[in-house]
Amino acid sequence: MTTSILAIDQGTTSSRAIVFDAQGQALHVAQQEFAQHYPADGWVEHDPEEIWSSVLGVTKNVLSQMDGSPAAIGITNQRETTVVWDRNSGQPIYNAIVWQDRRTADFCASLRSEGHETDITARTGLLLDPYFSASKIAWILDHVEGARERAVSGELAFGTIDTFLLWRLTGGRAHATDATNASRTALFNIHKQCWDNALLDLFRVPDAILPKVMDTADDFGLTEKNILGASIPVGALVGDQQAALVGQGCLTRGMLKSTYGTGCFAMLNTGESAYDSRHRLLSTVGYRLGGKTTFALEGSIFMAGASVQWLRDTVGLVQSADESAVLAASLESNDGVYLVPAFTGLGAPHWNPHARGTLLGMTRDTGPAHIARAVLEAVCYQSYELLEAMADDVGEDIEMLRIDGGMANNDWLAQYLADITRTPVARPAFLETTALGAARLAGLQAGVFDDLNALQEAWIADQTFDPSMSDSRRRTLLSTWRRAVRAAIAFSEKTGD
DSSP: OOOOEEEEEEOSSEEEEEEEOTTSOEEEEEEEEOOOBOOSTTOOEEOHHHHHHHHHHHHHHHHHTSSSOOSEEEEEEOSSOEEEEETTTOOBSSOEEOTTOOTTHHHHHHHHHTTOHHHHHHHHSOOSOTTSHHHHHHHHHHHSTTHHHHHHTTOEEEEEHHHHHHHHHTTTOOOEEEHHHHTTTTOEETTTTEEOHHHHHHHTOOGGGOOEEEOSBSOOOBOOHHHHSSOOBEEEEEEHHHHHHHHTTOOSTTOEEEEESSSEEEEEEEETOOOOOSSSOEEEEEEEETTEEEEEEEEEESOSHHHHHIIIIISOSOSSHHHHHHHHHTSSSOTTOEEEOOBTBBOTTTOBTTOOOEEEOOOTTOOHHHHHHHHHHHHHHHHHHHHHHHHHHHTSOOOOEEEESGGGGOHHHHHHHHHHHTSOEEEESOOOHHHHHHHHHHHHHHTSOSOSHHHHHHOOEEEEEOOOSOHHHHHHHHHHHHHHHHHHHHHHSOOOO
16 A cells, blocks of 8 residues: 555645655645735635645646555645635635635624623634634625525535535535634534534524534545546545644644744644633644544734735845845844734734734834844744743643744744743754644544654754843843834724824
8 A cells, every 4th residue: 555645735825735655754745826815905815716726736746746646635724714615516606715804803893892702712712803714704695696595505615725625626525624624613612523503693604504524534535536637535634733733743732833834823732621711812623533632722923924925025125035034134133123013913812903014113224124124023022922821821831832834944033933932942854744744644544654643753853942032132122022012003993083
């Protein structure tokens, strides 16, 4: 039996396919970017057909380089991003509404004012925020002509990106998701592990459109032979941050990883306990295997690598992401310049969907290096906020932070992160831990691996960054950062003018 595994990693800005061997070595890799659409202030959309085309392209690319077929496919995906499609034609009825999208902020605020957030959090571990899928589904059903009636009659299907890709790959035979992705919709009761009727009623989402919720590693069906040229078992669906948790070997309670991609997502394994956060962090499903749920505590920063992308593509201050580190290192300090990257609102622990990006402290001497450094520093300050909140919630210190994602390649960022958080930062030898986690889970389902313990033992640090900044300097930087955040939030507040 072949022991290679195909991971499909469908992210916010690109789709990637990686073939791994049983030892976790990447054999073949293909990647393709796709367009981002911004129809209005705070709105972010993707074309589902372009996502499908990019996934199909990279998957066929790596399969063409193989002898034979992989033992299984693992799919990991940008979470919360919402697609609704016609069950008969398979065609989406509207663009995918991306997790970053804030169009339902007022709707969520109205539900909050009615006192619903406490109950939603108790059932889902989430907050009442546009980030999650529930309000996005409601918006599509309310704004596409005839959609709500068709949804009630069973003509439409909802899915996060994992479900949409599974539907397409299996020729419409499988309409399913896993517990990690379901737990990000604000419709799934994480304690009972099922769709919650009270939440479906609150958000006015018909149960007829929902996918079946399965374990993270499970039998999700076979791909259509005429799509990929072979019938390959789909053995895992897993949200990208949970996939990285597995890929980083954080399989024991108290282990923490932080992924620096488009956004930044810190996730702490909390074992069998789902914590009620005092700091508006999220309690979510880390993974579910054999019907047993492992929970996690998560904090999300909406803009990390996306801020560097803004620096490069929109502002044009750098030609490449690597150049940002060179510019940051060229300065001895930030000279009082701070960026609050609330381009699509602020995530944890602030959860302010109305805040917008704010650059503060500029003088006539402020140049590209200051702004580039402010972008990178902001990622570290926000990470500090997440780690401090997590440690307080669980009543335990964070001993080590394992980092991954594209920005983890940045040595300057990694060292500054260690300095600001006062925590050793470890970077693995293989940074594509999201795809690796999906592959390991699919391999587990296919019988390539007996258990996930080998992954924990196989994790190797490429480099560890130890804190070296003085406490006084660190306190000053963090104090000024907090002032900057307060200023950004104050600017976003509506007045009577």
